[in-house]
Structure formats: C-alpha cells, structure tokens
Amino acid sequence: MTQNKLINRVVIAGGGTAGWMAAATIAATIGKRLNITLVESDDIPTVGVGEATVPSLLTIHQLLKIREADFLKAVNGTYKLGIMFENWKRLDHKYFHSFGKSGTSCWAAGFHHFWLRAKEQKMAKSFSEYSLETLAAEKGRFAHTKNQSLNYAYHLDSAKYGQFLRGIAEKHSVTRIEGKIDKVDIDKQSGHIKSILLESGQIVEGDLFIDCTGFRSLLLGQALGVGYNDWSDTLPANAAYAVQTKSHRPAVPYTRSIALDAGWRWQIPLQHRVGNGVVFSTNFKSEESALDDLLRGIDGEPITDPRLIRFTTGQRKEFWHKNCVSIGLSSGFLEPLESTSIHLIQQAIVWLISLFPNEGIDQNLVNRFNQQMAVETETIRDFIVLHYHLQERDDHEFWRYLREIKVSDRLQQILDLFKNNGTIIEEQDDLFAENSWVQVMLGQGLTPKQYHPIVDMMSDRDLNMFMRQQEFNIQKQLTSLPPHTQFIQHFMSHAASK
DSSP: OEEOOOOOEEEEEOOHHHHHHHHHHHHHHHGGGOEEEEEEOTTSOOOOOOOBOOTTHHHHHHHTTOOHHHHHHHHTOEEEOEEEEESSSSTTOEEEEESSOOSOOOSSSOHHHHHHHHHHTTOOOOGGGGOHHHHHHHTTBOOOBTTBOOOOEEEOOHHHHHHHHHHHHHHTTOEEEEOOEEEEEEOTTTOOEEEEEETTSOEEEOSEEEEOOGGGOIIIIIISOOOEEEOTTTOOOOEEEEEEEEOOSOOOSSEEEEEOSSEEEEEEEOSSEEEEEEEEOTTTSOHHHHHHHHHHHOOSOBOSOOEEEEOOOEEESOSEETTEEEOGGGGEEOOGGGOOHHHHHHHHHHHHHHTOOTTSEEHHHHHHHHHHHHHHHHHHHHHHHHHHHSOOOOSSHHHHHHHTOOOOHHHHHHHHHHHHHOOOOOOTTOSSOHHHHHHHHHHTTOOOSOOOGGGGGSOHHHHHHHHHHHHHHHHHHHHTOOBHHHHHHHHHHHHHTO
16 A cells, blocks of 8 residues: 655654764765755753664765765774673683684585584684684774775764764755654544644654654654564663763773673773763662672773663564654664664665655555564574573573573574584574674584584695684784774874875
C-alpha cells in the first residue's frame, strides 16, 4: 500500500550526532529537491557518550567528502585500532579485539585453523601476535600511507562532532529551527504525522519525519505509540555514569573496556581529554557504588561533573511507522561495549536513503527497512551478549547470572559451530566479520576442539615456515609505524600547510 503523496518536506526532530548526520547525509546525497528542516533546542542536552566508533564510519565520511585532517582537528579526534578487554574472561586477564584480519587465510579456512594446529605443535605464539592492529595498539603506534594499510576507526568528541556535521548540513541548505517540541499533530484519517508544534507556537509541517529525540522518542514512541522490545533479560545493564578528565599521557590508539564486579568501565582517549564511564545494572549495584567505581578508576583530574544516564536495552517494535523513521536512541539502545551506537545511526540513514519513499510512503519500503534494521540490531546484540555469556567470572552474582542466560538460537549456533569445528559462518551484512568473532571467543576462553582438515595438507615443516613468515611480515610493518600522537600532529600540520 502506498500513501500517494510526493515527499518534499523532511523534518528532523532533534540534533546531536543522529540528527545532524541524518541531515548532512540526506542533503548531500538526495537533497536537491528536498526541503530539509532540523528542529532542536539548545536547552536539551544530548546524551553525548558515543565517542568511540567502528571502521564503517569512514564510509559515510567518504560519502560526505570529509577530509580526515579537518575532521580530526574539529573533534579533537584520535585513531582507534580496537578495544582492550580487561578482566572479562576472568580477573587479571586481558585480550584485544582488533579491527582487520589476523594472519593469512585460505579459501576454505580462516587463519585461526592454521594457528590451532600450530599451537598443538608448539609452533605458535598467542593469537594476538598475528594481528598488526593489535601489536600497533599495544605499542601505541599508528600510520596510514600508500604502503601501510591499518584498519581503524576514531575516538571523537561527540558534541563537537554534532557541530561539525551541522556545518556540512547547513552548507547543503538544511534549515535549523531552535525550539522545544510541545505537541505532535496526527492526521486522524491516515494516522500520519502532519506537523510538530513548538513551545514558541511555531508549527513545522512535513511529509516525512525523522525522530532523533533520543530516549524520549517523542514522535515514534510517544506520538505514534510504537512499542519497545525490552532486552533486559539478556543485557541487564540499565545505567551509566560518564565523566571527562584531563589528559596527562599520550593518547593510545584503542579503547579500554575494564570489567568490574558488577559492570564495566570505559576509557576513551582524545587529543585534549579522556572520556570515562561506567556501565552497570541497578539490580546488582547501587548508583553510589557505581560512581565510586568510576571515580576510583580515572587517571586524570575531572573536568566535568559525573552525569548519570538511565536506559533500557532493546529496540522499537518498528523503526519506521507511518511517515516517521526513528534514528539513534529513539529507535533503541545497545550498551556501548563494542562502540556500535554511531554505526547503527549510520546504517539507518543509509537504508533510509536507499529506500527513500520518493513518491509517497510505500509499506513495502517500510517493511524492508524495519526488517533490515531489526536484523542489524539483533546481530550486534548477540555479539555484545557473547562477552557476558562466555566468561569464567565467579566473584559476583552479576557474572554468574549472565553466564547462565539463555542466548538467541543464532548465537547458540555460532558458539556450537566454533566450539566443535572452529567454524564461523559470515552473514553478508554482519558488522562483525569472522576475525572479530574469533578474537572475542578465543579471548573469552572458547577454544575449538578441532581445526579444518585442509590444514593437514601442510607438512609440519611447511606449517612452521608459514607461521614464522606471518610473524616476520607483521614485525616488519610494525617497525615502520611512528608513535600514534606524533602521527596525528604531523598529519594535521601537514594537511594545514596545503
């Protein structure tokens, strides 16, 4: 069924990263005939803790023709090669989830199969020794040149990033209206949103509305009554504290995720400061105790007051309903363990542009969007649940509870395949590729019982030479990488001189 009304007026409710990324990208790609308006209030703060990203962000930056040096300068950005997980498998244990690949694979089997046999034969070092990104991160090194290919993402100041995107959007003729939303007017016949009324009395009419109002979900959740799928049974964390501190050491090119007695804390280094936070469940830990955990763990002097953020993990039952699309926190929330918040914003925008209802709201487009976003979100949820479910912590009820949770059928299949055969089946649209699953499952303590038989085609001598060559190649590349902060300074100053 199609609502036959040409879509000309796009109204984005809410700013921040979600709102301004949507505005900039839609305007830059298909905005030639659209009238795009963004409504936001300076009096309503954004959540603003999504300051670590994944490599997919580079794709949308290419789409927007963003110069990396300009971006890094604007957001005080640093590079991110992955996440260091500390105390997740057990206390005093750590492993690294890097971007990119480990070692060399073949058509039938990933590198980890060769590593498993080499490990049996005492020919292998730890799995992390075969990842350039991991070793570069641990040594605080980074570069990207024509001869050097590292897989990376960014750490960024989310408030500054929103303003950076705003500048791009306004260059593409996006109109910003300052004001708080007082009421949403629904057409009684169609059930579509007709307009939003601001506290000032101004009426903003539109054909397509994008809800970027955060956890409140003023349009999709409140006005249109779209329900919420609560995932607290498998992801029970429901609160976080965030605080910023002064930098007092060179920024490392990775995020730290440190498991505590009943939750975990993050550390995200920028050029000018460090973002810190703690994620916890109030069912297992008091807010006061969580705040103590956070403040005890910070390295530098606080430059902001700790801010409490309450949330419920889950997703809207529909991401797009009638003529309203939710993007960002208005569509749901997954805790920031793998830095996926901005990725989900980006994916929703890309899918909306791909399925844009030019000639009117077509339910087939709506259904396809909802299906794709649900699969994307549930896949990421499973990857996050993996960290909690697959661990050996026995020091707190929180970890014992999570180890026994019932996981989705898909995640259970992934665990069983890897445990029994070392097999990973990659889905086409998965954010996390084979090596991500391998690194986390090995890091969390799950070692396959067997490797792929194609590995046995190699003699012991050939396998040993193969493993030594992997180590040599990575060490050779590693020695050419400069210190991370030195590269950032050189890169930005060199770009500024052009």
